[in-house]
Amino acid sequence: MMDMEAMVGFVGAGTMAFAIASGLVKADNVHRGNVMGSAPSDKNLIQFKNGGMQTTHCNESVLRSCSVIFLTIKPNILPTVLGEIYSLVTPEHLLISVAAGITVQTLEKLLPAGTRVLRTMPNLACQVQEGTMVFCRGSHATEQDASHLQRLMSGCSLCEETPEAFINIHSGLSGSGVAYAYMFAEALADGGVKMGMPYHLSLRLAGQTLVGAGKMMLETGEHPAKLKGDVCTPGGTTIHAIHELERGNLRSTVMNAVEAATNQARNMGKS
Numbered sequence: 607m608m609d610m611e612a613m614v615g616f617v618g619a620g621t622m623a624f625a626i627a628s629g630l631v632k633a634d635n636v637h638r639g640n641v642m643g644s645a646p647s648d649k650n651l652i653q654f655k656n657g658g659m660q661t662t663h664c665n666e667s668v669l670r671s672c673s674v675i676f677l678t679i680k681p682n683i684l685p686t687v688l689g690e691i692y693s694l695v696t697p698e699h700l701l702i703s704v705a706a707g708i709t710v711q712t713l714e715k716l717l718p719a720g721t722r723v724l725r726t727m728p729n730l731a732c733q734v735q736e737g738t739m740v741f742c743r744g745s746h747a748t749e750q751d752a753s754h755l756q757r758l759m760s761g762c763s764l765c766e767e768t769p770e771a772f773i774n775i776h777s778g779l780s781g782s783g784v785a786y787a788y789m790f791a792e793a794l795a796d797g798g799v800k801m802g803m804p805y806h807l808s809l810r811l812a813g814q815t816l817v818g819a820g821k822m823m824l825e826t827g828e829h830p831a832k833l834k835g836d837v838c839t840p841g842g843t844t845i846h847a848i849h850e851l852e853r854g855n856l857r858s859t860v861m862n863a864v865e866a867a868t869n870q871a872r873n874m875g876k877s
């Protein structure tokens with residue numbers, strides 16, 4: 607059982623912060639009134655406000671009010687923001703970074719000695735309780751901290767503890783991967799339009815096709831190659847389409863995309 611009364615903070619109240627915050631609230635793991643997000647301008651706080659969550663322009667207020675805090679700012683401003691809140695971080699805080707590429711070593715260097723840190727990589731689908739997250743522990747984070755995050759995320763995301771090396775790979779596979787899926791959905795819908803179907807119907811069918819395919823894979827536990835085979839009638843429509851996808855190097859292109867994003871996350875961790 608989660609402590610529903612505990613405050614959960616977000617330093618940075620943008621897209622990813624809102625996705626996690628609303629996922630936690632929808633999963634009934636936190637009361638909406640016990641979520642606090644900070645950002646410099648109102649523009650970025652509006653979603654939090656509309657969702658009944660607390661907002662502030664002051665990162666310090668988040669540190670003073672919450673013990674569990676997601677660091678949901680862009681990687682390039684993380685050092686500046688951690689510098690600003692440094693003196694307010696105490697052993698009571700658990701800091702959970704979602705910043706792509708930023709290593710545990712860098713986070714710990716930027717925070718007071720002994721700070722409990724978890725490094726995570728989520729994806730945007732936390733917002734609809736279908737997210738993925740992997741995380742690793744910093745040197746001072748405890749078993750309880752890891753279980754706390756897993757309980758917190760339960761109901762809005764798959765959440766696995768992994769070696770730190772997998773975090774950048776998960777950025778390439780799933781953090782960014784949802785964007786590849788959107789491109790695939792858009793292309794399916796465009797194909798429908800090309801063949802004469804109205805766009806809105808085509809788009810809804812494309813989205814549901816992705817949902818259904820993912821659900822089949824997870825619920826049956828079957829390998830995607832087997833499920834693909836189930837769709838292919840000999841001499842039928844699907845195998846003709848699959849031949850075209852192979853001609854366009856779909857699988858190799860997707861593997862290259864995961865590699866490119868992973869390498870970019872690794873580079874971001876170096877600078």
Ligand SMILES: NC(=O)C1=CN([C@@H]2O[C@H](COP(=O)(O)OP(=O)(O)OC[C@H]3O[C@@H](n4cnc5c(N)ncnc54)[C@H](O)[C@@H]3O)[C@@H](O)[C@H]2O)C=CC1
Pocket residue numbers: 617618619620621622623644645646647650665678679680681683687704705706727728729730781782
């Ligand atoms: N967008 C995504 O799908 C994913 C993003 N991430 C990570 O999440 C983090 C945030 O990314 P997004 O939400 O996409 O960016 P975003 O630009 O939507 O959100 C960043 C937020 O930080 C706020 N901010 C700017 N300066 C600040 C400061 N000095 N103090 C406090 N807040 C400040 C902005 O106003 C904004 O609300 C990044 O580190 C990114 O790597 C990780 C996985 C997926």
Ligand SMILES: O=C(O)[C@@H]1CCC=N1
Pocket residue numbers: 706777781782
């Ligand atoms: O594009 C990015 O850097 C972030 C991390 C994964 C998804 N969005």
